[in-house]
Amino acid sequence: MxxxxxxxxxxxxxxxxxxxxxxxxxxxxxxxxxxVMYFTGNSLGLQPVDAKKYIDEELEDWKNLGVEGHVHARRPWMPYHENFTKSLARLVGSKPEEVVAIGTLTNNLHLLMVSFYRPTESRFKILCEAKAFPSDQYALASQARFHGFDPKEAIIEVSPREGEHTIREEDIHEIIEREGDSIAMMMIGGVNYYTGQVFDMNSLTKFARAKGITVGWDLAHGIGNIELKLHEWDVDFAAWCSYKYLNSGPGSIAGIYIHERHHGQRDIPRFEGWWGHDKGSRFAMPDQFEPIPTAEAWQLSNVPVLAMAAHRASLDLFDHVDxxxxxxxxxxxxxxxxxxxxxxxxxxxxxxxxxxxxxxxxxxxxxxxxxxxxxxxxxxxxxxxxxxxxxxxxxxxxxxxxxxxxxxxxxxxxxxxxxxxxxxx
The missing domain is CATH 3.90.1150.10 (Aspartate Aminotransferase, domain 1)
Known part of the structure; x- marks a missing residue:
């Protein structure tokens, strides 16, 4: 050779x-x-050496402290998710208050679409890429059906041209120009899982939002892989998993981004739980929900600390590299x-x-x-x-x-x- x-x-x-x-x-x-010759970090990243140590520390605190670990562990469990805020904001190019480690990817997409897919009789369509990851396709179709629409009519898929493998972005522009008034939401994988094509999220977001379309991105194959500037690009929402390029373990904690313009709204459509309630009065157990004025308002339940410990082991590595x-x-x-x-x-x-x-x-x-x-x-x-x-x-x-x-x-x-x-x- x-x-x-x-x-x-x-x-x-x-x-x-x-x-x-x-x-x-x-x-x-x-x-x-x-x-091994390992080329599958786009499916499951390898285990950080420190992951076991970080998990063992939480197990040790649980053994020694029991419930008191929520406030007295080395890294108290109650605000444990806050350990990731700055790291995630750096990785996706956002303000710290626009991100939170939460849930799993498809679950998070559904929670986000409760807020950001708000179809009307005349504006109900969803624009996505053909050959999206199947879970995204299932989520979008089920959201359309949930709102009473036939997915065959509601979902517009942009396909590669005949004989080509990747999607031309001018074809996305053309559909937005032609059908923008009927499109309620654009939700595309920022990096296509099948071809590895990276979309110009900046220009596509601006083009779609100029037509009044809410824009979300699935960043499962983007975070930890490519440069992201979600706040600067004016993206409405995004979601990702952490077990691919973020190396946080199989099925580990995922995350969301929500632009600050959507924060602090009491009447925004949203599924709500006590961990999204105002931190100052959460344990007063009020019967009315008071949203945290950040992306944390979309949280439902207290956090899975053991899974998050592995997440921390990986993000600490990202924190120390350019x-x-x-x-x-x-x-x-x-x-x-x-x-x-x-x-x-x-x-x-x-x-x-x-x-x-x-x-x-x-x-x-x-x-x-x-x-x-x-x-x-x-x-x-x-x-x-x-x-x-x-x-x-x-x-x-x-x-x-x-x-x-x-x-x-x-x-x-x-x-x-x-x-x-x-x-x-």
Missing amino acids: SSLTSRDFALQSDANDSLSSLRQKFHIPQHNGAD LAELRARGRKLSNYLREVLLEVAELTGREIEIITPANEAQSGCQVSVLFPGLGKDLFDKLLAAGVIADWREPHVIRMAPVPMYSSFEDIYRFGETLLNVLKEA
Whole structure:
């Protein structure tokens, strides 16, 4: 293989990278006595080394303090979610009062749409991308039905053009221009889970809001991956999970963003619970809800401290790195993966099609790849050889080298493995 994809190049790239030491902060799964080639941070991030310590501390306080841990634990449980406010605000580009760690992703989307999908007889449609993550599609369809509308009439899906894999943003603009007066809400995945396409959330938000459309973004594949400036972009609401690029453990605590213009409204449609009530009078147990004047008003119940402890272990790592440098490292890793894939295609004569946009403004860590004629059998052979990637029907292998713990050597080893597997196919 060429010098670009040589082991020396990969090792030198790791050695010259000041962030490569972050890998030591994570547990790397093993395969036949060696580190696996892990490219599935877009599905489940690896475990931070400190996660167990942080969880054990809360277990110890629970053992020793019982209920008093709510106020006397090392990190008191009652305001535990407040440990994440500044970290999350930094990651999504918001004011601290606009974010809160809460719930799970689809649950949060439903809670947000109670407030922000307010259809009328003439303005009831929802604009989303075709091939959205299925849970988003189910949530949107069920919201439409809940309000008495047929999803086939209420939901407008923007699709790639024939023969293309990604969506042209001018096609979204065209639909907004044509049907904007009938669209109540636009809710799109900021990074498409299947193709890895990153949408221009800034321009699309401004274009839609100018037409009176409420705008929300699913950032499951965005947070911890790409640059976000939700407040500056004037986004109405957003939601995310934390178990992908935020490395907080399977099914861990998620989060929401709500622009400050929606705060402090007593009469906004909202499902309410006692943890969203004014903190000063919460334990006076009043019978009337008084919303906290921040995104915290959308909280329902007290927080899952043990799950949040793992979340804290990961966010502490983000707090101590320059996010621009981290994203730059992610781009270098993904670009190197592209180069390796193209070289393998050249050496084997096999067709390998990368469907994630090459433009760095339209892509993050994820690289989605088609191997025509090979499909799941190839994926299974790679898995057996220690490559943990991600298969998505009908025929895509998703790979995401994550700058927190992936290495150039991982990608070099993957190239060698793929080359050998293809030679035997």
